[in-house]
Amino acid sequence: MMVEKIAMQAEEFRLLKEHVAESLGLVLEDGTRNNLAGKLCHRLEELRLKSFTEYYCYLKFSPGRDAEWQRLVPLLTNNETYFYREAAQLSVLAQEVLPALKERKLARGERTVRLLSAGCSSGEEVYTLAMLLLESGCFSWDWDVRITGIDIDPRVLDAARQGLYTRRAFWAADPELVRRYLKPQGDKLAIRPILRKWTSFVRGNLLEPGDSLVGGRFDVILCRNVLIYFAEETVKRVVDNFSALQAPGDYLFLGHSESLSRTETPYLPLRFPGAIIYQKRE
Ligand SMILES: C[S@@+](CC[C@H](N)C(=O)[O-])C[C@H]1O[C@@H](n2cnc3c(N)ncnc32)[C@H](O)[C@@H]1O
Structure with missing residues (x-):
């Protein structure tokens, strides 16, 4: 069936943009109005709404708003990710952070390690962390390790739990590690059970x-x-929320194009060749 195209007025875009920023944090760029209208037309049709003002009110006040957000979120988010993304940072994690963390934990008589992948998309980062921790040899099986x-x-969380990836997801990963931790399934690769033990x-x-x-308390986010x-x-x-989940001395990793230099936070930058990470102040 043809879906009738409904135009989104500038004021309607402003309302939706504000509501999305308040609810999800995401900033909708001004040039995306027509694109968004196109993506949402069939929702207006299905909900029998006549305008984007009505859709805005539905999203804000209707009893069905939670379900509608679940439909809307995949249309707004960018889920691009892959295994071993930003290798320089991951080397800092493996070579500097994990050994320091182990030493700190042992000095306190603790054997728990907690990592959080915030905005994990379809799970590539979480499973990369599991591979990295296993490869580091820092934490044997008597450690209580959890990577959340x-x-x-x-939609991406379903894919993460399924743990089935096309070969494209591994372009930045060492093929030997891919063989060790994933097994062929049809034309895809499936996570081996060893990676599931620590991850959720x-x-x-x-x-x-x-x-x-x-x-939750996380040694590394x-x-x-x-x-x-x-x-x-x-x-x-968001960074204040992370701080509430961490103790002084814990670590925060952001993407290479993200920085806290313009934001007042409890984290200090630590500089390494090719990578900056953050540590919560003592
Ligand atoms: C580009 S992916 C990054 C994936 C991975 N961290 C990486 O670097 O490869 C961004 C993810 O953040 C998620 N996201 C965006 N806003 C969010 C929010 N307010 N709360 C939780 N996740 C969010 C999106 O759904 C998306 O899966």
């Missing part, structure tokens, strides 16, 4: 992670290629 992935988009995925919003990460889509004040809010 959190994302707002239910939850749905949650980084602006309000409370419910999804209740009581990676939030890479997520904040780049957020407004500056939202970045501060």
